[in-house]
Amino acid sequence: MQSYLSKTKRKGKRKATETAIRAVNQMTMTEMFDTFMAYKQTEGLSPVTIADYHTHFRWFLEYTEQDLTKEEITPIVFRGYIDYMLNDLGVTPVTVNVRIRTLRHFLRFCYNEGYIDTPVHEKFKPVKTAKDTLESFTQEEVKRMLAVLDDDLYVGFRDRVMIYVMLDTMVRASELLAMKRSNVDLKAGEIRLEGDKTKTKKARTVPISAHTVKLLREYIEETEDFEEETLFLTYDGHKLAPNTWRKRLLEIGEKAGVLNKRVSPHTFRHTGALFYIMNGGDPFSLQKILGHSDMSMVRRYIQMTNNDVKRQHNSFTPLKGIVSKRR
Incomplete structure (x- = not known):
């Protein structure tokens, strides 16, 4: 008598599945x-x-x-x-x-x-950190680092321009090194960051101040003979590697005596954000410049020291305009 067996999968298919599970x-x-x-x-x-x-x-x-x-x-x-x-x-x-x-x-x-x-x-969680964990430079420390750069040398001048751009635009290191000459609009005073080169994968435009425009104009003219589209280059006209730039900053910090803080592109980003607020900028425009989707990270970037808060309070005390000055 013929027997009929139900078979939902082919024999070969079943063996392949079992092999995949073992693998x-x-x-x-x-x-x-x-x-x-x-x-x-x-x-x-x-x-x-x-x-x-x-x-x-x-x-x-x-x-x-x-x-x-x-x-x-x-x-x-x-x-x-x-x-x-x-x-x-x-x-x-x-x-x-x-x-x-x-x-x-x-x-x-x-x-x-x-x-x-x-x-x-x-089963394991992030380590607890203090709320004030993002370091920033003081104005004096930034001035010391700029002071050790030799503008008579190409590398010294390039480093000065890059530091100014980092502070002015508050871009990430990857965004800085991905900039092209065509991204810079000196007339409008802004730099366009391409979407595929940003961390958020969204394009954005960052403004630059008049002094940075002046330095960038000089730098762009200086590097024309390299015939390279990448903006920031080595002394022999090649694209600057991230590790090379980080090492350069460490050398600049050591030479300037900034030894108690991490001299890195990200610390310059934090510093630019803090200076922006201290100089009267608002957190909402800062959020757009930084490229953050919400304010939570912006709040971490603009942590102030007690002296910073005291100085701001003296300028913007709620009593300003209420209490008349003593004569």
């Missing part, structure tokens, strides 16, 4: 990360963001000193990594949080895709 269960952490980055590439992230994911993962592997299996990816490992960064390496809580944020995104992906069985990303 997933045997994936190492590095293989999971490669799959994760292939997915992130489809999201149209900036090259800087993609590079950050790879850098942060490499640092984590330097801590573990080996690739991890599925079973070895546990909360204990990541809590140990946080402790190692804080107490062995002396990394600041803010930087620790930047590094583990990308790892948590990766682990969330692994859990959602079924690569790991436990939501490890929920």
